[in-house]
Amino acid sequence: MKLYIAEKPSLARAIAESLPRPHRKADGCIHVGNGDVVSWCIGHLLTQVDPEAYDPIYKKWQFEHLPIIPEKWKLKSTPRTSKQLAILKKLIKQADQLVHVGDPDREGQLLVDEVIHFSGVKGKKLQQTERCLVSDLTTNAVKRSLQQLRSNQDFVALSTSALARTRADWLYGLNLTRVYTLQAQKSGYKGVISVGRVQTPLLGLVARRDEQIEAFVSKPFYEVLAHLKTETNEPFTAKWKPSPACEKYQDEEGRVVVKGLAENVAQRITGEPGVVSAFNAKDKKQIAPLPYNLSALQIDAAKRFHYSAQQVLDSCQALYERHKLITYPRSDSRYLPRNHHGQAKAVTQAIANNDNNLQSAVSNADLSIKGRAWNDQKVDAHHAIIPTDSSKSLAGLDAMSQNIYRLVANQYLMQFYPDYRYAECIAEIEINGGLFIAKAKSKISDGWKQLIDKQEKDTYLPTLKKGQQLACEKGEVVEKNTQPPAYFTDATLLAAMSNIARFVKDPSLKTVLKETDGLGTEATRAGIIELLFKRQFLKRTGKVIQATEVGRKLIQSLPETLTLPDMTAQWEMQLNAISEKQQSYNGFVLPLQAQLTKVIEQAIIDGPQALRDLPITASPFKKSYRKKSTTKKSSYSKAKKTTK
Structure with missing residues (x-):
């Protein structure tokens, strides 16, 4: 029996639709006509254990316990995921062959790999596990993906990169949140000082911009x-x-x-x-500009329609999963495989069928044009966001979904127009x-x-x-x-995260970082921005995004190195190097642990006076460092949002 392990139920249903009938639904899986089974995760079925699972003394926050660095990392299921995890473990044991069908990105790779390893798969069975990359949930596209399976071993480096990021975020967020919260409490502060390797520098960007504007004197x-x-x-x-x-x-x-x-x-x-x-x-x-990746789409949607990054991501997720009108949306690539050019006729015809407003653009397109967008060298696990060949009238969609689809379709059609x-x-x-x-x-x-x-x-x-x-x-x-710098908006804040080198102080690092992914990833940026709003560190006034008083005081109170993007951008560069087999896991994590120890030692030496300017009242964020943002903005966002 071959077991297909999808990242989520919607993907599992799309896979099953592409496999032989008859189908029989069972608890947590679908049996298909040839005896194979399709099952699914619900986002992350496993999560890092709490510190007290390593040692009960860590339940109480104390300086002498820091830094907390596990010798052997442990994972656990949650009440929400334990039933599906048990179903998968049983099916994995029964299966002769496994097919990994996580989303085609770093997180999607790790998410299913975690379940496979947690279930004790070893030896030949592990070596023979296959990888299916699905970027388009239409039946024809899924069938093509199922005919192009690769060895899951080809993606070990990608999974290792995601694992390094997950563990590094745990180490960084947990330890620094504890040490600065303890120091702040000595000054009378009643809340939790949540520190993250992405959220804190992002807040720093906004807070410093606000201060520059206020201090600006026109000349x-x-x-x-x-x-x-x-x-x-x-x-x-x-x-x-x-x-x-x-x-x-x-x-x-x-x-x-x-x-x-x-x-x-x-x-x-x-x-x-x-x-x-x-x-x-x-x-x-x-x-012509290249087809969209997620950040480029979010930036254009913010400029044109004033949508937030999270609104665009949620709309894209629905267009991908529910309506099957666009390809995988959490992509960081703006290129397409060369062989995808052969599908241009079907895709453009679907665009014309779906939207009367674009029929003229389709009829005037020259499908013989094959420009720079089609480049196999720049496509790996996933490609740019483009329309699928699925025909479905946009009339039944909400206005935001229609606008997002039109942006994606129009950008794709540009590839078939002359310079x-x-x-x-x-x-x-x-x-x-x-x-x-x-x-x-x-x-x-x-x-x-x-x-x-x-x-x-x-x-x-x-x-x-x-x-x-x-x-x-x-x-x-x-x-x-002279004019002051402009306040951040959704579009400019996303652009700043994508092009973080502009805000990096270290000249040598600035040069290197021009070629990297920036602050956060395509999949996490919207969630991180929303997290800062949720914690009331950021506020929105019309189109403008500013730091709240608590957010500004927090940045002023923390050491500058923690509030600058330099270190975080360097992390992204190193994580990308791991995924490309240019750096090892230990080469990234061990120096980070040493650096973390120094930061904690300095925080203890600085004492509570470093945080004396924080307001005494507690911040709205009263949970512990490990509280995850789990409010579902879409059927998928819950599983991938983490506190960074």
Whole structure:
């Protein structure tokens, strides 16, 4: 008997639908026509045990117990999962062959592997376990996946990476939450100081941005425009580019801050002749943006519809599981397998059937185009989020689901449109020893941009050539004011998490991190943001996200190293290296344990005065460090949300 172990019931049903009939439903599984069985997990069936399971003395929080580092890690089931775990253990024992059908990501790999190892599978049976990667729950797609099984041994590194992350989060969150809570309580604070390796730096990003805005003092700066005419009286303007000699009159952004200098330049060029010292006109092109991964989709949905990251994730999960209209949504990839191009006709036809608004976009698509999105080298366990070939009218969906589907479908259709082409002109003009720049940009052909609503306005310059004489009718000083950084929104906070290198202080680490996943993962970012709202460390005012007073005080009270993204971003880089077999589990965990010990020692030395500024009243988060965010936002989010 072959046993298929799915990550959740919806996936199990999709697998069963693709296997021989008749089907017979039983408790916790489905028997199919050829004698095989499909069963499922309910998210994580196993969880880390509490500290007191290692030693009863850990039940009481005390400094002398820290750091708590298990010698041998233990897992346990919960009342909610124990029945299904017992069913799976029995089926695993009876099975001749196992097929791992966890979701195609790091967490999905570990989730089923944990059950297999917990059930005592060893030797030949373990070595022969197969892996099925399902990114699309339509029957045809599942059948294709079942015909492309791989050895589960190919994914050991991915599972090890997830295991390292899970254990590191436990060590970090548990120990630091205990040590800082104990110190805060000495200062009279009644709540729990929840510290996480992702949530705390994320809160730090927001709190520091708020402080920068409040401390910001606007300052004037000055630009000089030259109003020019050609010999045939064609008018245009050019902007002064200060020379290196003007640096002492500029700020760190290169803006001129001395009004007298700008006025002097404007006066010197008024009524003077000018000459074109350089003129460059080029036809350029812009290729279509890649299909979405989850973060890119969440960012665009926030910009266009003001949806939160969690709302987008929940909608995507429903479109994937319930409606089968999009592929696996928790993807960090923006590429597609080359052989998937052969399914373009079926997918685009489904888009046209599903949404009348996109029928024209489908009819004008050129399916022979095979651009950079199709790249096997950049696709591993999962690919970009795209529509499936399932036909189902959007009329029965809620407005948010319709909007998300259209975003995904439109982004996919862009791959079958030609490049956007435009002409760009840049003129350099010398006037009385000063250099002035004029630029213009105009569309040649829309290409893929015809599928987006917002179009750029064309700008123009007269036909110019090097050496051409011009007349400067007057110089104009334009006074502007520096602007404070903007408060975070859903879109910009997600973008910051995705591109965390911008906020990293260490220059060497900043360079390396430009190529990594950022702060958190595609699957966890929405949950982490929501967790900070739930704990009332963050608040929302319209589109703006700010830190609450408690959130700001917490960041001000903790050591700076714990509130910066440097360490967390480095973790993600190392975890990614483990999944790619470039680093070992011990090479990541052992240094982390040593670092954790030093942080705890320093926290004890600093004493309660380090947390003296926290308000005395307890935070809304009164549970222990190990309380998980288990409120179901979707049928799937519960299992994968963890306190980080």
